[in-house]
Amino acid sequence: MKTSYKVGSRNSQLAMIQTNWIVDRLRDLHPDFTFEIVGMSTMGDKILNVALPKIGEKSLFTKELEDALLVDEIDFVVHSLKDLPTQLPPELTIAAITEREDPRDAVMFNPKFKGCQLATLPPGSKIGTSSLRRIAQLKNRFPHLEFIDVRGNLNTRLRKLDDPEGPYSALILAAAGIGRMGWNDRIGQFLEREDCMHAVGQGALAVECASKNEEIIKLLGELVHPITYYCCIAERTFLRTLEGGCSVPVAVSSNLQLVDGNNKLCLQGSVWSLDGSKSIINELLVNLNNDEDLISSQETPGVIDMTSVSVCSFPGFKENAAEKCALLGKCLGNKLLQLGAKEILLEVRQSGAIKSVRNEETLNSLHLRDLRLTLLGTVSQNGYKELIVNPCRTFRRTKPPKVTRLLRAHPTMSENPGSTGPVDNDDKIFKPISGDESGQDVTEIESYCVNCGENVSLSSFGQLGNCCTGTISPP
Known part of the structure; x- marks a missing residue:
């Protein structure tokens, strides 16, 4: 062992x-x-x-x-x-x-606003948060406030908040994280469910x-921890049904209690428009001790997506309790979709608020440098982003809404090692970015599917999304 x-x-x-x-x-x-x-x-x-x-x-x-x-x-x-x-x-x-700690969001105020609440801050006060979920709910609740992005680790954010010349009147963070850092004394307000439901x-x-x-x-x-385990399975399956991620304005609240000898789990979920003007909110309850509750012939426990959580059982709970929690989340997600959540989420995605805005500089400085790759160039083709890199390295990516194709450039020996020539293939010219010092010529462009290893030629790029999952990488 x-x-x-x-x-x-x-x-x-x-x-x-x-x-x-x-x-x-x-x-x-x-x-x-x-x-x-x-x-x-x-x-x-x-x-x-x-x-x-x-x-x-x-x-x-x-x-x-x-x-x-x-x-x-x-x-x-x-x-x-x-x-x-x-x-x-x-x-x-x-x-x-x-075991879950406090799931609520909490507000940390700039020292000059000590003793304030969000409701009492001056109009136009700037609140730091990067969460669309928080922004959507709080715009609805506190329309007099302005919400602006804040990034960095918690220490960095706290310094930004306390900077006398900084823009922030307050920051909104997860109460659990603040507590783990030992900063509970800086919390000026906890956001209850009526103000801001928490993240999954x-x-x-x-x-x-x-x-x-x-x-x-x-x-x-x-x-x-059994209670946290069951609640979070329901929450995750709810989010999964909505096909959301951590960036989508989806919020939840869950509670598992022993009532009259029965373990009852209540799940409340909500979907919000970006400006907080539209929302779909609903809740469902399941009795984990009742084999018939929520189970239908179409949705049996054995076919429920457990959102990659290992199935566990605990004393005092039926063996299928985890599957029933997952079914609860799925049923609530479907209910919100029927009530109009699908249209709200579509508006959010089409707005560009959760669309990638990575540019060549970001890609070059982040991914490619970490993998010792040089970005030779980029080209857009039918709405797809194509990256040309050198030398050949494996580069794993998850599937975005539109496939991002990573192309590899095959290096060859060159009499002029200081140059990098463009490639003309199928009337597409791939030009290297300025300042490239790879010392190798680009002579051929190919792309591969990570899952099946199929070589995909330039002429078949239109079919790329149908190849396995559409995740593309050099071999």
């Missing part, structure tokens, strides 16, 4: 606090085991000049850690559950969801590992 483990974590102070908390619990349970924490930086940590919803990725704070899991560099990863997409790579699973999974930690590693799944299963 394995007794030594490598634990992945983001490098931020909050992430390390959370990871150390998990490791301390495991050490208490297994004092003979050893745990090494491996820190990493993620895309969300690196892109600080763009609002989170506009980066256009669903794995902003998890992808690099998951990549390390997939190649066995680490054994498991600690996340804030709200950062985890509702669909993980099939090789990975959420093996533990820990907010306040809970999740531990992710390989889905086939039963030994680690069993180890991490000792950390699972």
